[in-house]
Amino acid sequence: MNSSPSEFGIEVRGVSRDFGPVRALHDVSLSVRRGEIYGLLGPNGSGKSTLIRILCGILAPTAGSALVDGLPVPGESEAVRQRIGYVPQRFSLYHDLTVDENLAFFAEIYGLRGARKRERQEWAIALAHLEPYRQRLAAHLSGGWKQRLALAASLMHEPRVLFLDEPTAGIDPVARRELWNLLFELAGKGVTLVVTTHYMDEAERCGTVGYLYLSRMLVSGRPAELLRLPDVTPRGMRRYEAECAAGAAAVMGSARGLAYVEDVTIFGNALHLLVDGAPEPARIARDLEAAASAPVQVRPIDPSLEDVFVRLTKLASQAEAEPAGAAR
Amino acid sequence: MKGFRAILRKEAIQMARDEGTLRFAIAVPIFQLCLFGVIDTNVKHVPTVVYDQSRTVESRSLIRDFENTATFDVKRFARSRAEMREEIVAGRVATAIEIPPDYADRRARGVPADVLVMIDGSDANTSGQALSAANGVALSHSIEELLARTGGEDLPLRVFPQILFNPDSRSANLLIPGLVAILLTFSGTVLAAFSIVKERERGTLEQLMVTPVSPVGLVLGKLIPYLALGFLQLIAVLAIMTTVFRVPIHGNIFLLLGLSVAYLFALICMALVVSASAATQIEAMQRAQAFLLPSIMLSGYVFPLSSLPEWLRVVAQVLPATHFIAISRGIIIRGAGFADLWPHVAALLIISALLVLASTRAFRKTLA
Ligand SMILES: Nc1ncnc2c1ncn2[C@@H]1O[C@H](COP(=O)(O)OP(=O)(O)O)[C@@H](O)[C@H]1O
Ligand SMILES: [Mg+2]
Numbered sequence: 108m109n110s111s112p113s114e115f116g117i118e119v120r121g122v123s124r125d126f127g128p129v130r131a132l133h134d135v136s137l138s139v140r141r142g143e144i145y146g147l148l149g150p151n152g153s154g155k156s157t158l159i160r161i162l163c164g165i166l167a168p169t170a171g172s173a174l175v176d177g178l179p180v181p182g183e184s185e186a187v188r189q190r191i192g193y194v195p196q197r198f199s200l201y202h203d204l205t206v207d208e209n210l211a212f213f214a215e216i217y218g219l220r221g222a223r224k225r226e227r228q229e230w231a232i233a234l235a236h237l238e239p240y241r242q243r244l245a246a247h248l249s250g251g252w253k254q255r256l257a258l259a260a261s262l263m264h265e266p267r268v269l270f271l272d273e274p275t276a277g278i279d280p281v282a283r284r285e286l287w288n289l290l291f292e293l294a295g296k297g298v299t300l301v302v303t304t305h306y307m308d309e310a311e312r313c314g315t316v317g318y319l320y321l322s323r324m325l326v327s328g329r330p331a332e333l334l335r336l337p338d339v340t341p342r343g344m345r346r347y348e349a350e351c352a353a354g355a356a357a358v359m360g361s362a363r364g365l366a367y368v369e370d371v372t373i374f375g376n377a378l379h380l381l382v383d384g385a386p387e388p389a390r391i392a393r394d395l396e397a398a399a400s401a402p403v404q405v406r407p408i409d410p411s412l413e414d415v416f417v418r419l420t421k422l423a424s425q426a427e428a429e430p431a432g433a434a435r
Numbered sequence: 436m437k438g439f440r441a442i443l444r445k446e447a448i449q450m451a452r453d454e455g456t457l458r459f460a461i462a463v464p465i466f467q468l469c470l471f472g473v474i475d476t477n478v479k480h481v482p483t484v485v486y487d488q489s490r491t492v493e494s495r496s497l498i499r500d501f502e503n504t505a506t507f508d509v510k511r512f513a514r515s516r517a518e519m520r521e522e523i524v525a526g527r528v529a530t531a532i533e534i535p536p537d538y539a540d541r542r543a544r545g546v547p548a549d550v551l552v553m554i555d556g557s558d559a560n561t562s563g564q565a566l567s568a569a570n571g572v573a574l575s576h577s578i579e580e581l582l583a584r585t586g587g588e589d590l591p592l593r594v595f596p597q598i599l600f601n602p603d604s605r606s607a608n609l610l611i612p613g614l615v616a617i618l619l620t621f622s623g624t625v626l627a628a629f630s631i632v633k634e635r636e637r638g639t640l641e642q643l644m645v646t647p648v649s650p651v652g653l654v655l656g657k658l659i660p661y662l663a664l665g666f667l668q669l670i671a672v673l674a675i676m677t678t679v680f681r682v683p684i685h686g687n688i689f690l691l692l693g694l695s696v697a698y699l700f701a702l703i704c705m706a707l708v709v710s711a712s713a714a715t716q717i718e719a720m721q722r723a724q725a726f727l728l729p730s731i732m733l734s735g736y737v738f739p740l741s742s743l744p745e746w747l748r749v750v751a752q753v754l755p756a757t758h759f760i761a762i763s764r765g766i767i768i769r770g771a772g773f774a775d776l777w778p779h780v781a782a783l784l785i786i787s788a789l790l791v792l793a794s795t796r797a798f799r800k801t802l803a
Binding site for chain 2: 165188189191192193195200201202203208212213215216217218
């Protein structure tokens with residue numbers, strides 16, 4: 108595996124893509140090591156699917172260049188197709204074919220025949236634990252099983268790079284965990300993966316995460332590095348969690364009104380506060396209790412990945428608004 | 436051609452599993468065939484009212500002569516002209532015959548007798564045939580009398596008409612060979628176009644685009660099953676036509692089958708054009724309509740080409756159905772051979788080539 112010329116499975120340099128007047132991607136760069144899972148995050152419409160389509164060679168970039176498994180796209184798209192697998196955001200297998208028929212079809216499309224085809228089919232069935240559903244029409248599978256089937260189908264030709272566009276959207280937590288276990292297994296075999304997701308727990312499991320916002324790559328790096336970014340918790344600020352017996356919503360408004368509170372986010376029953384200066388936790392609790400007329404407990408915390416993205420998004424939209432007429 | 440066999444197999448499985456499509460492909464032809472097999476556009480037994488003021492042996496003989504043409508069927512008798520008119524307005528009868536009180540008298544004296552025939556003009560076909568039948572009755576009566584009076588034996592001019600190929604002028608013999616062409620447009624163009632558009636609509640095309648399947652392999656693999664389906668339909672329709680409706684095939688059936696492949700190919704190319712730019716099945720259906728309606732109305736299937744104005748006849752020439760109807764009627768009714776039909780075959784091939792060109796351009800755009 109390491110005999111390949113580059114240590115990177117994917118390298119993207121300054122890729123942009125326009126749809127008429129809409130700029131879907133702006134000057135995006137990233138690189139993914141072989142055997143690494145790259146998590147691509149960002150709000151809806153930020154350009155995640157567009158980036159994946161470009162890397163799959165079905166959409167041409169307006170500007171910039173990209174190498175997938177060492178080959179340029181879209182230049183070498185034909186050769187790249189043999190080396191990549193793609194699980195689109197929408198389920199894209201045939202509803203009116205059975206699990207077996209879908210897998211056989213994709214094996215044949217990639218030119219597999221006879222014993223080799225059967226061998227790959229059995230391997231995919233075993234990997235995705237699809238044995239009990241072999242004769243079932245894809246239309247009759249539940250969301251989680253559909254995704255396993257889609258993953259299995261995209262692996263028939265043993266791709267070296269795999270793209271998954273929101274593979275866990277709308278499936279239950281157990282199915283989600285199991286799908287991720289499969290992804291780790293593949294990464295362990297040297298497959299390079301790019302996964303888009305909205306789930307922070309999934310992002311935390313990725314080797315590298317990138318956050319797209321308004322078509323730009325806002326930040327990219329290892330999750331642990333991102334938590335320590337100076338912009339996330341600027342010098343002199345601290346993060347606290349405030350838990351209120353009356354519920355987080357009861358103190359949300361008053362927390363916003365406090366002069367020293369820079370940022371508030373609800374996390375389940377608690378609030379996450381970004382606080383300017385050094386008020387004691389007891390003081391914050393007192394201020395909030397006054398508003399909620401219920402006991403409040405405040406304790407210092409480290410930022411989460413979600414805090415990172417929320418904070419960076421806020422800074423980016425402020426930067427967007429401030430320099431008037433900033434061209435985009 | 437990469438991926439052709441895989442696509443072909445998949446498409447065949449999907450087609451066999453799609454009961455709606457199959458039912459559509461089998462039931463529609465059989466239904467239409469039965470309908471057109473029993474329809475007869477020859478006018479017979481037109482309901483007729485008679486106002487006989489003469490009430491004599493002569494007048495009754497005239498009424499019988501009208502009935503003997505098989506065009507008129509005397510349903511009732513009226514007692515005034517106004518009553519006759521009313522019967523026609525009410526739609527109970529389509530013709531009315533009024534015989535004057537002095538009919539027998541004038542015939543006996545050899546003076547012209549006037550008989551009034553009123554015809555409902557709301558159906559041009561019926562009124563036209565009733566008119567010529569009425570004229571025929573009058574003419575043959577008059578000639579008989581004139582010949583009797585002059586003592587002559589023969590008419591100065593006689594025409595011996597001979598209708599070739601369809602001596603009874605049965606409508607089925609004309610309609611069914613045309614129907615074959617129209618039926619095939621459904622499976623050849625509509626169903627085939629749907630099968631491509633469905634891949635786009637359901638997102639499966641996006642998945643296929645990241646595989647090494649070639650555009651040619653994809654398109655051929657998807658369309659050939661529909662070519663086969665159309666061919667099976669053709670054979671079924673021809674079998675029912677000859678056995679149930681006893682429309683004989685005067686020419687070579689293998690020539691007909693062979694040339695129908697050229698037609699099916701043109702239809703499939705049309706499917707490509709229809710599906711190339713349509714994002715949904717509804718859009719594809721609308722586009723297909725723009726092709727189907729002229730194919731039905733202008734191809735000579737419903738109206739004879741000779742009844743079209745000049746510019747519509749030009750439009751008719753670019754429709755594949757026009758040429759295939761000419762081919763199938765030629766072979767089935769007249770027993771024509773390839774030497775007679777090759778211009779139509781050439782036209783089908785040229786149309787196909789142009790359609791392929793148009794669709795590859797459109798397809799490139801959508802796959803880009
Ligand atoms: N085929 C397309 N035509 C026009 N606009 C598009 C097309 N695909 C994506 N876009 C636009 O590009 C932007 C990014 O979309 P997308 O990549 O799908 O975002 P995400 O996957 O992050 O939700 C959106 O504004 C979207 O409307
Ligand atoms: Mg998306």
